[in-house]
Amino acid sequence: MSQQNKNEHGGARTNAGRKAKYQEPTKVIRVPESQVAFIKRWLLDNVKTDNLIDFNSALKVQAIQPNPTKIYQIPLATERVAAGLPSPAQEHVEQSLDLNEYLVRNENATFIVKANSLSMLDAGIDIDDPLIVDRSITAKAGDIVIAMVDNEFTVKRLMIDHHFHPPKVWLKAENPDFQNIYIDEGQELVIWGVVTYNLKPMR
Numbered sequence: 183m184s185q186q187n188k189n190e191h192g193g194a195r196t197n198a199g200r201k202a203k204y205q206e207p208t209k210v211i212r213v214p215e216s217q218v219a220f221i222k223r224w225l226l227d228n229v230k231t232d233n234l235i236d237f238n239s240a241l242k243v244q245a246i247q248p249n250p251t252k253i254y255q256i257p258l259a260t261e262r263v264a265a266g267l268p269s270p271a272q273e274h275v276e277q278s279l280d281l282n283e284y285l286v287r288n289e290n291a292t293f294i295v296k297a298n299s300l301s302m303l304d305a306g307i308d309i310d311d312p313l314i315v316d317r318s319i320t321a322k323a324g325d326i327v328i329a330m331v332d333n334e335f336t337v338k339r340l341m342i343d344h345h346f347h348p349p350k351v352w353l354k355a356e357n358p359d360f361q362n363i364y365i366d367e368g369q370e371l372v373i374w375g376v377v378t379y380n381l382k383p384m385r
Contacts, residue, residue, distance in 0.1 A: 220298075220309070235361050236299035237334035241374075244294040246286055246314075256281060285379055291318035293375070295328055295337075301360035302326065302337055311382050313337070315375035326377040329353055331363060332370055338363060340373065 213221055256279045286292045297311045305326060307313065313328075321327050323342040328335060331353075338353035351371065353363040365371050 217309075235336070235363065236301045237331065237336050238298055239334055241328070241335050242296035242298065244296075244312075246289060246292045246294065285314055287316055287378075288318040291375075292316050294381070295375075295377075297337055299337075299360070301355045301357050302339075303357045305339065305356040306382065307337065307356075307380055308382070311380050313377045314379040314381065316378050317375040319376040319378070321373045321376050327353075328374040328377065329363075330370075330372040330374050331365065335374065336363065337377070 293315050294312045295315045297307050297309060297313060300309060307326075315328055321340050323340060325340050327338065327340045329338055329340070330336075336353065338355060341352050341354045343350040343352070351365060353365075355362050
């Protein structure tokens with residue numbers, strides 16, 4: 183084999199190797215194993231394109247199934263207390279709540295939807311937070327909604343600008359790192375349901 187052919191194989195070559203997109207050092211991070219696929223998909227869909235929107239073609243939806251044989255009556259304190267926990271024996275506990283009735287207005291139209299992005303983080307909604315969504319409620323300005331834009335889903339705050347005729351409808355992200363969604367002419371916007379509660383654990 184000639185000397186020229188030997189030099190064409192193996193070893194470091196000019197412009198060989200993976201090209202760095204950002205021209206800066208990289209850093210290893212540790213993430214929960216269960217979130218690896220989600221994080222990879224999020225990075226590919228958003229950071230790679232510098233387009234921080236969170237449309238999804240499908241929702242993580244769970245139907246509400248109240249159990250009529252298992253009702254928890256939660257004591258409701260009708261007066262403010264400075265410290266300590268109210269006891270059912272105390273005078274200021276005058277009634278109780280059934281959480282099924284409190285959280286669910288219309289059983290047949292209520293679902294739990296898992297949040298899938300950080301676009302509503304400043305509204306207290308994190309990834310995988312279970313959101314109670316009622317499809318029987320008519321959405322109004324300021325509601326957090328599950329919206330479908332051209333058959334893709336997103337969670338945003340519904341905004342209606344009455345300075346325009348007809349009023350301009352758009353979807354607000356509650357995170358400055360994400361884009362608001364403005365509906366262009368020819369696009370289809372459907373409000374799939376209104377978020378009524380976020381079942382976020384506090385510990």
